[in-house]
Amino acid sequence: MNELQQSAIAKIIRERRSIKKGYNDKKVEEVTVRALLDQSIWAPTHGMREPWRFIFIDKDMLPTFAKKVSLTYKEDMQENRENYLNEPNAILVAIMEEPEKQKQWDENFGAIASFIHNFSLLAWEQELGVCWKTNPHIYDPKVKEILDVAETEKIVGFIHLGYFDEAPEVKPRTDIDEKLTVYKG
Template identity: 70%
Template sequence: MNIKNKSDLATIIRERRSVKKGYTNKKVEEETVRELLEDAIWAPTHGMRQPWRFLFVDKDNLPSFAKKVAATYPVEMQQNREDYLNEPNAILVVIMEEPEAQKQWDENYGATASMIQNFWLLAWEHDLGVVWKTNPHIYDPKVKELLNVAENEKIVGFVHLGYFEKQPIKKDRIPLADKFTKYIG
């Protein structure tokens, strides 16, 4: 099969970028995030566990949130981390259930990552920039406590959100031919 015309979905997948900086002042509304998540949660999920939950931090609450998370760092890093966490217009904290069985843990992580990708693509359609961040604070027990993350839960990432005017530069992928082999028994 040779696909000559790319679908809208294929185009969005190829055009989507990580938007890390250059956000405008346009507010990311909770309603918009909820609407995007309503579709994003249709990601594949083993056993229909739907292992995710979300904590939304809007621009109005970001300064307080950033200060509290930054306070978990050594004093000499706190201002840098606070400034960094205040860069986006909003943050969506993605949290997943952590089962004890490794197989289920892997399945939950895969489902949550798929859901984040769905969210990212849907956001891109609306010119909402997204970047999935896994900075050290997501692993800090003090941050888990601060955000009321249960013992059997994991912070998968802080998803930084913001509208943008200038698209980030396209970065090419390694050709598929370099990554694809066929098993011959």
């Protein structure tokens, strides 16, 4: 283990897990989400465009929201999707500006992905579980309408939030030597 791996941030990066289920009943407060978002804004952003915005749906509003989103699915999937969207204690919808230029689109996506990662690490530090979900409904125009997402915006994901009692087991990572080559001209 080298010096970098022993730093506080390296420890949080290594320990963080996506919490997909097993949430307990502790409420995710808007004030907590706001504080985490406020710290996450320090993500890299090309040209200081800050191409992100978020919609917070707390536990009290989840049943109504889940019902509306589930109705965008085929009838045989609606109950499953409604139950699925009611599992977390809250959902944070991540939305990015979608420019016409591919370069700016890529930069915007990189920026909001960095923002979400910052949010995930900060949430983990507060023992709040996070899982970035990209289910089919994020691409559905009806869901964009439900959330009042503009034509020039993209839903990047539904970030499921919830406190948990037990973290998932560590899953092994591929050794970096299998993923890195050194250019030698």
